[in-house]
Each structure stands twice: as C-alpha cells, then as structure tokens.
Amino acid sequence: LISGCGTFTFLSSAVAAVSGLLMGYELGLVSGAILQISSILALSCKEQEIIVSSLLFGALFASLTGGFLIDRFGRRLAIIVASSLLVLGSLILLPYESYGILIVGRIAIGTSISLSSIATCVYIAEIAPEHRRGLLVSLNELMIVIGILFAYISNYAFASISQGWKYMFGLVIPLGALQAIAMYFLPPSPRFLIMKNNDEAARKVLERLRETSDATKELTVIKSSLKDEHQYSFFDLFRSKNNMRARMLVGLTLVFFVQTTGQPNILFYASTVLKSVGFQSNEAASLASTGVGVVKVVSTVPATVFVDQVGSKTFLCIGSSVMAVSLITMGLVNRNIHVNFTSVCRSQSLEDLFLQRLGNLTSVTNGSLKDLFASMTSPEILTFDVQRSPDVARTGEWNRTALAGGKSTTESHVENGEVPIVLKWLSLASLLVYVAAFSIGLGP
Structure with a gap:
C-alpha cells in the first residue's frame, strides 16, 4: 500500500489511527450539539462553557497519567481502554437530559481521547519502519481533521432533528467498539515488549510487521536506543545536557501558541461564532461551520x-503570518458588526424554547389557545430561576418585551439592522483562511 511499508504494518497503523478520527469528531461535535442542548436544558452562558470545557478536565487528567500508563500496561492496551471509555462516556449521555450527566460523560470522553492520542502516536511510531515513521504518524493527524469534518457534517445533518444531539454523540459508539475489538487482535509494540524483557516476542512481532524472517538488526537498534534513554532522568529536561532544556522550551512554546492562537475555541464554538455574525439559524450556522472542517x-x-x-x-x-492577518481582518469586520457573544448564548435557549412551543400550535384546539399563550408568556417560563442564573433571568426580561410586541428576539435584531451580507461572508472567509493557516503552520 505504501512503498517500503508492509501491508500488515500499514493496516495496524490505520486501525490505531481511528483514535485520531474519534478525537477529531469529539472536538468538533460540541460546536453544533451545544446549540440544541442549551435550548433543551435552558442553560446559562456559564453552564454552556462548563459543558464544553469539561472535556478538557478529563484530558488534563489523562495527560498527567497517560505516559505512566502506557509504559506500565502497554500502548495497545491503553488504546483499547481509551476506546472502551469513549463508548461508555457516550452511552452515559444518551438516556438522560441532565446537566450533571453531560459533564460526567464529557469528562469520560475527554479522558479517553487524551489517553488515546498519547498511546496512538507512540504505538504507530514504534511499529513503523524508520524511513516511513513520519508518514505513518502523520496518518493520525490526518484522521483528526477528517474527524472534525465528520463532526461538522453531523452537526448540520441533525441540526433540525428533535433530540439530534443524541444522534451526534451516539454515532461514535459503533466505531469506538470496533476499534477496541480490532486492537485486541493486533500485536503489542515491539519496543514495549523489549522494555518488559520479552525479546523473543518482540522478534516475532518485528518479523511479522516487516514481513521478513530475520529482524535481528532492528531488534539490536531498539535495544541500543533504550539503553541511551536510561542515561537521562526527568530533571535532565531542565539542564543544558545535550541541549535538552532548549529543546523542551521550544516544544512548550509551540504548544503554548497552539492554544493561545484560539484554534481550540474555533473548534468548540464554530457554530456559535458564525451564528453571532449573521448565520441566524442553527442549520445555517452548522452548514457554514462545515467549511471549517473542509478547509482543515x-x-x-x-x-x-x-x-x-x-x-x-x-x-x-508562513502559517503564523497569515494567521495574524486573518485575525486582524476578523477583528475589524466583527467590530463593524458589533458582535456580542454573551447575548447570543443568553438568548438562543429562550428563542428556541419559544419556537418549540409555537410548533405545538398545530395540535392545540382553538379553546386552549389562550391557555397555551399564557403558559408561553408566564414569568416562570421566561425568567426560569433567577437564583439559578441571573443572566438567563435578564434574558427572559428581554424576550418578554419582544413577545409582548408579538416579535421574537431574532426579529427585533433584523428590524434594527441585519448583518450586511458582505460583512457576514467576509467574516466567514477570514475564519476559513485562519483555519487553513493554522493547519499549515501548527498542525491539525
């Protein structure tokens, strides 16, 4: 399939790289799902942010313990556990419509994708031949961006379907289960086997991966590299020995800029950002966000x-320079649009609730129209719980004023001046250029 790489090695790498697909899907999924979840549970801005960021709490835990786990129990087993945990976390989310359950499920998923991202890259690197290692490891990165694209397509496909967010979360369950089963039949990393002093098993795995009858030379190279590693300790990272301190600082700086350039925020809030600049419906915002996935x-x-x-x-x-230009352009465009992200996340839950109840008019008799309208405009519906969320309560007051005049919040915004179509599409174009530049300069 790839010149210089055996079929079994490539297939093993591809199965492991499914973790990248699952990771990308989970990263992009919440962008569209949060639009539906916030309306169903009437979430405040803070609660929406907690649901989105709960994935990172799980990822933080796995990042602190993942290195120890893959060295102690093996790369292959770590991927199996991570896939199983993703399936479990997704299953937790489906039966319930609970704010607390969503957080628990998202933490489990975050732990899963973080652990799998550590184990997958190491596993592929250790089973790949040296001259094809970079290409096969890059396969995982490619799968991440494909997963993000699939997530945005899923967001659009289920945007107008009742309980569509459950379908979004549920789509990964079969794939995660299949990966866990397939990984069970793949060999452990030969390097891990040598670390555990199982040289004979490592030799057999190498012979199968390289499709050769003698892997003695590569076995010797792996043993030599492990011996070299043992001369370093954790504290050597902070010393000038072999330029280790400078290497670590460069790596940390790159990771720092990956986060501070705002790319994770775009992945998590793409639909919300696009909704705030003129793509008013959930469907339009989700469709526009698929452009982000395609560009990546x-x-x-x-x-x-x-x-x-x-x-x-x-x-x-090159990527950093283009990112700077596109971010400046987005800032200037959004300044003219007068974007207010806080009002977007405050208003969408009440707006969607009103439209959802309005849809029930078709099944209501004429005699009960008065009661239905009273229930829609009651203080309990419009203000929810003032003590639970003052932000949502204030939004309720704004929406009550709009409802009293027979108009929704969105209609009031349109009357005050809809976003000019040139600015709307210029904002989207700037966002797509920024995403492309990030992918080229800093990775997926």
Whole structure:
C-alpha cells in the first residue's frame, strides 16, 4: 500500500489511527450539539462553557497519567481502554437530559481521547519502519481533521432533528467498539515488549510487521536506543545536557501558541461564532461551520506531504503570518458588526424554547389557545430561576418585551439592522483562511 511499508504494518497503523478520527469528531461535535442542548436544558452562558470545557478536565487528567500508563500496561492496551471509555462516556449521555450527566460523560470522553492520542502516536511510531515513521504518524493527524469534518457534517445533518444531539454523540459508539475489538487482535509494540524483557516476542512481532524472517538488526537498534534513554532522568529536561532544556522550551512554546492562537475555541464554538455574525439559524450556522472542517482537511494534506521538502520552520513562519492577518481582518469586520457573544448564548435557549412551543400550535384546539399563550408568556417560563442564573433571568426580561410586541428576539435584531451580507461572508472567509493557516503552520 505504501512503498517500503508492509501491508500488515500499514493496516495496524490505520486501525490505531481511528483514535485520531474519534478525537477529531469529539472536538468538533460540541460546536453544533451545544446549540440544541442549551435550548433543551435552558442553560446559562456559564453552564454552556462548563459543558464544553469539561472535556478538557478529563484530558488534563489523562495527560498527567497517560505516559505512566502506557509504559506500565502497554500502548495497545491503553488504546483499547481509551476506546472502551469513549463508548461508555457516550452511552452515559444518551438516556438522560441532565446537566450533571453531560459533564460526567464529557469528562469520560475527554479522558479517553487524551489517553488515546498519547498511546496512538507512540504505538504507530514504534511499529513503523524508520524511513516511513513520519508518514505513518502523520496518518493520525490526518484522521483528526477528517474527524472534525465528520463532526461538522453531523452537526448540520441533525441540526433540525428533535433530540439530534443524541444522534451526534451516539454515532461514535459503533466505531469506538470496533476499534477496541480490532486492537485486541493486533500485536503489542515491539519496543514495549523489549522494555518488559520479552525479546523473543518482540522478534516475532518485528518479523511479522516487516514481513521478513530475520529482524535481528532492528531488534539490536531498539535495544541500543533504550539503553541511551536510561542515561537521562526527568530533571535532565531542565539542564543544558545535550541541549535538552532548549529543546523542551521550544516544544512548550509551540504548544503554548497552539492554544493561545484560539484554534481550540474555533473548534468548540464554530457554530456559535458564525451564528453571532449573521448565520441566524442553527442549520445555517452548522452548514457554514462545515467549511471549517473542509478547509482543515484540504490544508492538512499538502502540509503533511510537503513538510519534509519545504521544512516545518518555513511552514510555521508562513502559517503564523497569515494567521495574524486573518485575525486582524476578523477583528475589524466583527467590530463593524458589533458582535456580542454573551447575548447570543443568553438568548438562543429562550428563542428556541419559544419556537418549540409555537410548533405545538398545530395540535392545540382553538379553546386552549389562550391557555397555551399564557403558559408561553408566564414569568416562570421566561425568567426560569433567577437564583439559578441571573443572566438567563435578564434574558427572559428581554424576550418578554419582544413577545409582548408579538416579535421574537431574532426579529427585533433584523428590524434594527441585519448583518450586511458582505460583512457576514467576509467574516466567514477570514475564519476559513485562519483555519487553513493554522493547519499549515501548527498542525491539525
């Protein structure tokens, strides 16, 4: 399938790289799901943010313990556990419509994708032949962006379906279960087997992966590299020995800029951001956000193929420069649009609740119309619980004023001046250029 790489090695890498697909899907999924969840549970801005960020709490836990776990129990077993945990976390979410359950499920999913991202890259690197290692590890990165694209497509497909967010979360369950089963039949990493002093098993795995009858040479190379590793301790990372301190600082700086450039926020809130700049319905915002997924895939493929020829430093400089220009453009455009993200997340739950109740008019008799209208405009419905969420209560007052005039909040905004179509599409174009530049310069 790939020149210089055995079929079994490639298939093993592809099965492991499904973790990247699952990770990308979970990262992009919440962008559209939160629009429905916030309306169903009438969530405040803070509660929406907690649901979105709860994934990162689980990821933080796994990132602190993942290295120890994969060295103690193995890379393959870690991927199996991570896939199983993702299935479990998704199953927890489906039967209930509870704020607390959503947080628990998202924490479990965050732990899963973080652990799998650590184990998958190490597993693929250790089973791949040296001259094809970079290409096969990049397969995981490509799967991440494909997963993000699938998530945005899923967001659009289920945006107008009742309880569509449950379908979004449920789609990964079969794939996660299949990966856990398939990984069980794949061999452990030969490097891990040597770490556990199981040289004979490591030799058999290498012979199967390389499709050769003698893997003595590669076995010797692995043993030599492990011996070299043992001369370093954790504290050597902070010393000048072999330039380790400078290497660590460069790595930490790159990771820092990956986070502070705002890319994770775009993944998590793409639909909300687009809704705030003029794509007013959930369907329109979700459809526009699929452009983010498409651009990420299209940008990652050439970056992966040509990084060795062009150089990662060149890609980093070009990508960072274009990102700066696109962010400045977005800022200027959004300044003219007068974007208010807080009012968007405050108003959408009440707006959707009103439209949902309005849809029930078709099943109501004429004699009960008065009661239905009274229930829609009652203080309990419009203000919810003032003590639980003052922000939502204030939103209720705004919506009550709009309802009294026979107009929804969205209609009032339209009367005050809809977002000019040029600014709306310029904002989207700037966002897509930013995403493309990030994918080229800093990765998926």
